Amino acid sequence: MSDRPVRRKPGQPTASQANSLVGAVLTLDVIRFGYRIGYLAQLFTGPLYRELSERHDIGRQEWVVLFCSAYFEKLTAQEIGQMSGRAKANVSRAVNKLVRMGLLKREPNLADARSTQISLTRKGRAVFDQTLKPFVEREAEMLSVLTVDEVSQLDILLAKLTNRADRWDAPY
Amino acid sequence: MSDRPVRRKPGQPTASQANSLVGAVLTLDVIRFGYRIGYLAQLFTGPLYRELSERHDIGRQEWVVLFCSAYFEKLTAQEIGQMSGRAKANVSRAVNKLVRMGLLKREPNLADARSTQISLTRKGRAVFDQTLKPFVEREAEMLSVLTVDEVSQLDILLAKLTNRADRWDAPY
DNA sequence: AAAATCTAGTTTCATATGGAACCAAGTACG
DNA sequence: CGTACTTGGTTCCATATGAAACTAGATTTT
Incomplete structure (x- = not known):
């Protein structure tokens, strides 16, 4: 790791420098998996x-x-x-906001008056379809460095990791 | 939540059939990768x-x-x-707090007086070693559903995803 | 069926967070 | 040099968030 100040042309993004540092961390031998998964997740959703x-x-x-x-x-x-x-307080706030925005609608739950049935409005469906696209595209970009074979390998591995019999993935 | 209409891939479990609602979502066919990676990341670090x-x-x-x-x-x-x-405001706050806690020390940066050289104190090293353990253990648990072979597959895939030549992973 | 218990959802509160304004040090350029 | 501009870091502010208190409807117990 360099201990000198970063030097580069004015106006240029610091991407290359940042990347080398990220790369250095990501090749560490401790928590390789946890760290990189978190890093990927953050990078995927951030933008x-x-x-x-x-x-x-x-x-x-x-x-x-x-x-x-x-x-x-x-x-x-x-x-x-x-x-x-997600914590229920957050869900509650989010649902209320989306209802106010006209993207969700509530219907009384006949089976239990404490809760309500939540569903998308037509507008909500339209907005969702529209907003989903960038996610799909970015996922494709993320995966673009993998071969078709590797993508299905990853699919299998992720399935194993997320769909397990033990309670590792219990809500905490 | 027994027989609610569900949009899903044929042959996949419904929400009620899956051992959890999480499972139902995780078998969807859209943003499979992004969603599961985020889910894993959250689950790994949460506790x-x-x-x-x-x-x-x-x-x-x-x-x-x-x-x-x-x-x-x-x-x-x-x-x-x-x-x-991380955003620099957060780094700044975190560093300051850790310095106050005696886990980090600052030394003047001879090359550039605006910044300081940050390093762990002996105490910081001790605390780190102690706190790292749960992360290592939890990572092992997370990976425990994979075979040795699968773990090295995953290692390779993650390396490809995080260590790429293009600018997909540029800071945003 | 009244009392106690539990559960879905909301609200409150204290903290965490990101973005922009800001300050001080460094660099470019006349 | 001196002025304009860049950059590392801090602070301020508005928002996001999680945990716990709270409300009202449902369930259990006796």
């Missing part, structure tokens, strides 16, 4: 969330709720919390 | 950060700084920011 909040005033929490709602016709706030691992 | 802040009053930002400092003898705050992807 996406930024754009999302600038363009649509939708934050991380709101996006998660939107995502879940888009794939299950009707959900309660609790179910969203369970499947996303 | 660790909680314990860290309870036991040592060290938060996420402080831990990152500690980790970087433990692997490079001398660093500037800027370098830490670059290699961890």
Whole structure:
């Protein structure tokens, strides 16, 4: 690791310098996996969330709720919390905001008056479809350094890591 | 939540059939990779950060700084920011806190008086070694569902994803 | 069926965080 | 040199967040 000041042309981004430092950390022999997974996750979502909040005033929490709602016709706030691992206060706030924005609608839950059935409005579906695209594209970019074979290897490995029988992945 | 209509790939478990709602989401066909990587990252660090802040009053930002400092003898705050992807305000606060706690020390940077050389104190080293253990152990648990072969596959894949020539992973 | 218990969701509070303003030191250029 | 501009780091501010208190509806117990 260099201990001298960074030297570069004015106006140029510090990307190359940053990258070498990142690379140095990422080849360490301790917590290689945990560190790199976290690094990837942050890098993947970072620019996406930024754009999302600038363009649509939708934050991380709101996006998660939107995502879940888009794939299950009707959900309660609790179910969203369970499947996303978010604290229920955040889910509550996110749902309320999305309802105010007209992207979600609530219907009374006949089975239990404490909770409500949450579902996407037509507008919510449209916004979701629109906002999903950058995620899909960025994922493709992220994976673009892998061969088709490697992608399916990764798919299998991720499936094993996230879909396990023990309780390693218990909610904490 | 038994027979709710669900949009999913044919043959995949429904929310109710999966052992958890998380499982149901994780088998979706969109952003499979991004979502699961983020999910894994969150799950890996979640309990660790909680314990860290309870036991040592060290938060996420402080831990990152500690980790970087433990692997490079001398660093500037800027370098830490670059290699961890954290905002400089957070690095600044974290460094200051760790200095107050006696875990880091600052030495003047002879080459540039604006920045200082940051390094671990003996105490900082001791605390780091102690706090690293749970991370190592939890990583081992996380990987325990993989065979030795699969772990090295994953290692290669992660290396490719994080150590690339293009600018996908440029700081944002 | 009244009392105690539990659960879904909301609100409150204290802290964490990112972005921009800011300050001091370094560099470029006349 | 002197002025303009860049850069490392800190501080300020507005927002995001998690944990716990709280409310109202549901369930259990006797």
